[in-house]
Amino acid sequence: MNLKKLVQQRFEEKFGEQPAFVIRAPGRVNLIGEHTDYNDGFVMPMAIDRAVWLAIRPREDGRVSAHSLEMDDPIDFEISNLGKPGQGWGEYVKGVTWALLEEGFELSGWEGVLTSDIPVGAGLSSSAALEMATAMAFMAISNTEWNAPQMARIGQRAENDWAGANTGIMDQMISASAAQDHALMIDCRDLSTQLVPLPPKTSIVILDTMTRHTHTGSGYNDRRNECEAAAKHFGVEFLRDLDKVTLQKNSIGLDKTLLRRAIHVVSENDRVIQAMSAMQNQDPHIMGLFMNASHDSLRDNFEVTNRDLDLMAALAQETKGCYGARMTGGGFGGCVVALVQEEQAERFATEVAADYFNVTDMQPHIYICKATGGTEVVKN
Numbered sequence: 001m002n003l004k005k006l007v008q009q010r011f012e013e014k015f016g017e018q019p020a021f022v023i024r025a026p027g028r029v030n031l032i033g034e035h036t037d038y039n040d041g042f043v044m045p046m047a048i049d050r051a052v053w054l055a056i057r058p059r060e061d062g063r064v065s066a067h068s069l070e071m072d073d074p075i076d077f078e079i080s081n082l083g084k085p086g087q088g089w090g091e092y093v094k095g096v097t098w099a100l101l102e103e104g105f106e107l108s109g110w111e112g113v114l115t116s117d118i119p120v121g122a123g124l125s126s127s128a129a130l131e132m133a134t135a136m137a138f139m140a141i142s143n144t145e146w147n148a149p150q151m152a153r154i155g156q157r158a159e160n161d162w163a164g165a166n167t168g169i170m171d172q173m174i175s176a177s178a179a180q181d182h183a184l185m186i187d188c189r190d191l192s193t194q195l196v197p198l199p200p201k202t203s204i205v206i207l208d209t210m211t212r213h214t215h216t217g218s219g220y221n222d223r224r225n226e227c228e229a230a231a232k233h234f235g236v237e238f239l240r241d242l243d244k245v246t247l248q249k250n251s252i253g254l255d256k257t258l259l260r261r262a263i264h265v266v267s268e269n270d271r272v273i274q275a276m277s278a279m280q281n282q283d284p285h286i287m288g289l290f291m292n293a294s295h296d297s298l299r300d301n302f303e304v305t306n307r308d309l310d311l312m313a314a315l316a317q318e319t320k321g322c323y324g325a326r327m328t329g330g331g332f333g334g335c336v337v338a339l340v341q342e343e344q345a346e347r348f349a350t351e352v353a354a355d356y357f358n359v360t361d362m363q364p365h366i367y368i369c370k371a372t373g374g375t376e377v378v379k380n
């Protein structure tokens with residue numbers, strides 16, 4: 001059964017009527033532009049055909065109440081009495097509620113049922129999708145128009161200041177504003193976007209190493225701090241403002257690790273722009289080369305891969321039908337994304353999975369995905 005039907009049916013069983021709204025909020029995969037968003041730079045993600053589905057109806061008593069078909073602990077809280085951040089999936093719902101109130105929104109309550117097929121912790125933005133589903137629930141209930149950049153900022157604020165993960169804006173932004181069959185080039189400075197069509201006759205394949213990351217752990221925040229320190233050395237507010245020539249000219253005296261971090265960000269921003277041209281020219285070969293180069297830089301300069309990500313990327317790159325492959329998301333575990341010839345995608349997936357299993361004894365999850373639209377109220 002598809003998830004829309006499932007969530008509708010469970011809602012009807014529980015509440016004895018049809019939901020007022022069914023909301024879909026997708027996860028994402030980033031094609032290129034990694035660890036550039038919090039440097040005010042460029043990213044090029046797409047939304048995937050895996051999503052959070054939320055069926056709701058309004059409540060008059062100022063409470064939000066929901067249960068997840070996958071998670072144990074249902075949520076039930078008063079909008080005007082959120083208390084302090086705690087643990088569990090419900091914190092993303094509370095965090096968005098908190099951030100909306102902080103931004104001056106007047107909120108009414110709702111109740112419902114949700115489900116999701118975005119794997120948690122794999123780097124496919126299950127939490128950003130939940131945040132955007134929550135934001136859309138509040139907007140739908142109060143009949144307020146969806147403002148994607150504004151809602152993305154609210155989701156980021158929930159993530160940073162409520163859930164305590166100091167992440168950038170990419171995940172919320174793509175979940176909030178994606179377009180079907182396209183990637184989106186996002187300028188994380190002003191949140192302007194450009195639609196970029198996927199090369200014809202290609203598939204996007206996500207290969208989950210099954211090793212996991214956490215963004216509240218130190219690695220991600222360390223990289224942010226290192227980027228800030230490097231920007232300070234060069235006298236710019238963000239590494240986005242640094243070009244290759246100035247980077248080379250003014251690198252004397254900079255700690256070698258910080259220099260490598262800066263080299264990654266400056267070169268990765270360039271790669272996003274060039275990858276966008278390759279996609280616009282419908283050239284998957286060139287696009288693939290930039291993806292491979294991105295992985296190399298994330299491994300050698302930014303040092304956010306692990307052994308399994310390096311292995312998976314290498315296996316993918318060597319397998320017939322692959323134009324290019326790289327780790328995607330925050331790193332330290334999670335997924336590799338590959339651009340593959342469409343008619344080779346199934347065979348490619350089987351071969352890489354077998355090769356990866358042979359070396360690691362881990363069975364990877366593989367998703368051949370479609371680029372979908374962003375968070376929406378789905379018509380009945």
Ligand code: GLA
Pocket residue numbers: 033034035036037038167168169170171329330331
């Ligand atoms: C995580 C964060 C994003 C971004 C990526 C790295 O997914 O949530 O904001 O920083 O890592 O590109």
